[in-house]
Amino acid sequence: MLRLPEFNLLEPQSLYGALTELAEHGDQAMVIAGGTDLLPNMKHGLREPKVLISLAKIDELKSIELDAQGDILIGAMAPLASVAASPLVRSVAPALASAAGTVAGPQLRSMGTLGGNVMLDTRCQWYNQTHFWRQSLGYCLKKDGHVCHVVENGKRCVAAASNDTVPALTTLSAELDLESLGSKRCMPIEELWHSDGAANKKCAATEILTRIRIPKTPDGHRGAYVKLRDRGSIDFPILGIAVRLDLDEDGLICHADQVVIALVARPTRIKGVADALHGLRPGSAEFTAALDQVAIDARRQCRPMNNIPGDAGWRREMIKVFTRRAFGKAAGSGE
Ligand SMILES: Cc1cc2nc3c(=O)[nH]c(=O)nc-3n(C[C@H](O)[C@H](O)[C@H](O)COP(=O)(O)OP(=O)(O)OC[C@H]3O[C@@H](n4cnc5c(N)ncnc54)[C@H](O)[C@@H]3O)c2cc1C
Ligand code: SF4
Structure with a gap:
């Protein structure tokens, strides 16, 4: 049995x-929210905080609401299950509701x-x-060691960003509110990332993510x-694709986007998607033909590695399949 190390738990009632x-x-x-990732990582000896600061009792961080401009504001402590089930999120940001509903399994979505x-x-x-497993291997660059087992002679960790909701939030141009004592800032989610898998976020250990803002969608x-x-009931993504299609009043595509997760340390935005699909009608022969090319381009721009489970070559081929599938699903999502 894996045991948690000793730590002090603080449970402040306010931000x-x-x-x-x-x-x-x-x-x-360290901050702890639902603890569904942090606690397993502590059991594995990957994280060793002496103090955990729980956000669980801070009610102001749990709401999901619409503001006067029509933007959706989601508190950082909103459970994934609530995000997935929210009628507001489902109608205005369907990719996010769908992504939140695929994280892990039901119990983890209630806590996470x-x-x-x-x-x-x-x-x-x-x-x-x-820890025993990693010690036997001689550790690695991300913790306690000096080598990377994915890239031979690699000098930088290439562990994969595997957060299911991030590609959807990126296609939605979400903004993050980050606060530390005495300071506040707002950052577009696409600016959060470093390409170093050892520490892939541009934020300080003293900052708390308080809120996620999703600008009004048309x-x-x-x-x-x-x-x-691998297992549809619980596993992390070995590939995740979020797409966006905005249609004008005539039902033609006026904006499109595609973001992929579970490749490298940061989400990957596929280039050229908006131009390739602009002016097309979802479901038309032209749309289907353009989609085939978008799928080929997506495969070309993504290079899965041996960092997470699943044969990298197979995952790369699946990018084509899942690109077509994602756009097909989006095309029908508002009908
Ligand atoms: C079996 C299993 C399967 C899983 N499958 C998936 C999956 O399919 N997809 C997926 O994306 N995830 C998966 N997870 C991971 C995890 O359940 C989710 O990512 C979940 O959303 C993490 O949220 P949490 O509130 O539990 O975060 P925590 O575990 O509490 O925290 C995670 C990290 O974020 C930091 N943090 C948390 N909240 C804040 C905040 N407001 N401000 C600053 N820092 C903060 C913590 O310090 C910690 O470093 C899985 C986990 C398990 C155990
Ligand atoms: S990619 Fe994996 S093996 Fe390489 S340094 Fe990062 S965590 Fe370690």
């Missing part, structure tokens, strides 16, 4: 209280939060293992998320 504790305990502390999913650590099959907005994984 100010949490920010104060975080500033006070510095490097010794949207904020925790955005802030999720990268994953690697040579890293997300017990009436003709369509979106979808599709996910490849």
Whole structure:
């Protein structure tokens, strides 16, 4: 049985209280939301905080609401199950609802939060293992070692961002509210990432993600998320694709986007999608033909590695299949 190491649990009742504790305990502390990723990582000896600052009692971080401009505001502590089931999210940001509903399994979606999913650590099959397993291998660059087992002679970790909701949030141009004691900033989600899998987020340990803002989507907005994984009931993605289609008043595509996860340390936006699909009518022969080319281009732009389970060559071929599937699903998502 894997045991948790000893730590102190603090349960502030307000955001100010949490920010104060975080500033006070510095490097010794970590924020815990649902704990569905952090606690397993602590059991594996991957994270060793002396203090955990729980956000669970801060009600102000749990709401899902529409503001006066029509933007959706989702508190970082909103459970994934609530995001997936929210009529608001389902109607205005279908790709996000769909992605939240595919994270892990039902129990984990009840505990796990949207904020925790955005802030999720990268994953690697040579890293997300017990301490005994990693010690036998000689550790790796991301923790305790000096080599990478994915890239021979690699000097930088290439563990994969594996957060299911991130591609959907990226196609939706989501913005993140980050707060530390005495300071606040708002950042587009696409600017959050470093390409270093050892630490893939541009934010400080003293910052808390408080809220995710999704700008108003147009009436003709369509979106979808599709996910490849070994067991449909619980597994992390070994490929995840979110797409967006915005239709004008005549039903023609005026904007399109595609973002892929579970490749490298940051989400991958596929280039050329908006131009390739612009002006086409979903379901038409021209749309189908253009989609075939978009799928080929997506495969060309993505290079799965041996960092997470699933044969990398097979995952690359599946990019074509899942690209077509995602756009097909999006095309029907508003009908
Ligand atoms: C069996 C299993 C299967 C899983 N499958 C999937 C899957 O398919 N897809 C997927 O995406 N994930 C999966 N997960 C991981 C996890 O359940 C989800 O990513 C979940 O959304 C994490 O949210 P949490 O609230 O539990 O985060 P926590 O575990 O509490 O935190 C995760 C990380 O984020 C930080 N953090 C959390 N909230 C904040 C905040 N507001 N501000 C700053 N930092 C914060 C924590 O310090 C920690 O580093 C799986 C986990 C398990 C155990
Ligand atoms: S990509 Fe390399 S350095 Fe990073 S976790 Fe995997 S084996 Fe370790």
